[in-house]
Amino acid sequence: MVAEPAEVEVVTTYLQLRSRDQLHAAALDDPELLLLEAREPSVAFYRFLYDAVGREYTWTERLRWSDERLAAHLARPAVTVLVLYLRGSPAGYVELDAESAEAGEAGTEIVYFGLFPAFHGRGLGKHLLSLGVARAFDDGAARVWLHTCTLDGPHALANYRARGFVPYKTTIHQERVGAHS
Numbered sequence: 001m002v003a004e005p006a007e008v009e010v011v012t013t014y015l016q017l018r019s020r021d022q023l024h025a026a027a028l029d030d031p032e033l034l035l036l037e038a039r040e041p042s043v044a045f046y047r048f049l050y051d052a053v054g055r056e057y058t059w060t061e062r063l064r065w066s067d068e069r070l071a072a073h074l075a076r077p078a079v080t081v082l083v084l085y086l087r088g089s090p091a092g093y094v095e096l097d098a099e100s101a102e103a104g105e106a107g108t109e110i111v112y113f114g115l116f117p118a119f120h121g122r123g124l125g126k127h128l129l130s131l132g133v134a135r136a137f138d139d140g141a142a143r144v145w146l147h148t149c150t151l152d153g154p155h156a157l158a159n160y161r162a163r164g165f166v167p168y169k170t171t172i173h174q175e176r177v178g179a180h181s
């Protein structure tokens with residue numbers, strides 16, 4: 001028997017850093033870590049990153065995008081995909097969008113951010129977030145913002161707060177688990 005998807009209450013928190021000075025950077029000094037920009041990554045590679053990070057957190061929206069839609073999105077100059085490698089293997093990624101359609105005011109959105117499960121809990125999240133935010137400001141962001149919700153990883157919000165992000169809006173909605181982006 002297939003279980004019915006459950007309706008759950010989802011709390012979404014919007015956070016922002018208004019200047020680089022507010023960033024509590026915590027990058028690791030580890031020669032085994034490498035951050036590379038994936039310029040126009042293949043759709044297959046992007047889907048691999050998205051699924052590997054988000055599968056346990058019901059990230060599904062981008063998996064429903066066609067190859068054409070995803071390729072066109074990734075080719076936009078405003079989109080930056082940074083991939084973290086540990087000893088030569090991908091461990092996580094961050095996706096920045098300097099012209100996010102969701103933005104109420106100018107700023108760069110951290111659209112997706114996370115690590116593959118095997119890499120959680122050893123400082124790589126704060127490392128990747130610090131480098132991603134620095135890149136956004138290097139590229140001229142007026143502010144860096146994002147939203148995270150209660151379906152994301154249990155330490156996602158704490159990681160943003162610890163890096164200096166300040167909450168500025170909260171929304172609550174009902175969602176069928178399995179339909180999350």
Ligand SMILES: CC(C)(COP(=O)(O)OP(=O)(O)OC[C@H]1O[C@@H](n2cnc3c(N)ncnc32)[C@H](O)[C@@H]1OP(=O)(O)O)[C@@H](O)C(=O)NCCC(=O)NCCS
Pocket residue numbers: 026053054057113114115116119120121122123124125126127147148149152153154155156157158159160162
């Ligand atoms: C959220 C995520 C990136 C954190 O990365 P991580 O490598 O596990 O975390 P780190 O070890 O670098 O710790 C970073 C911060 O997270 C918080 N944190 C991490 N582990 C924690 C724990 N066990 N208990 C409490 N806080 C914790 C802390 O605030 C910590 O910062 P601090 O040490 O300066 O206080 C990672 O767990 C992840 O990819 N989760 C799944 C995807 C996701 O939820 N992405 C965010 C979507 S918006």
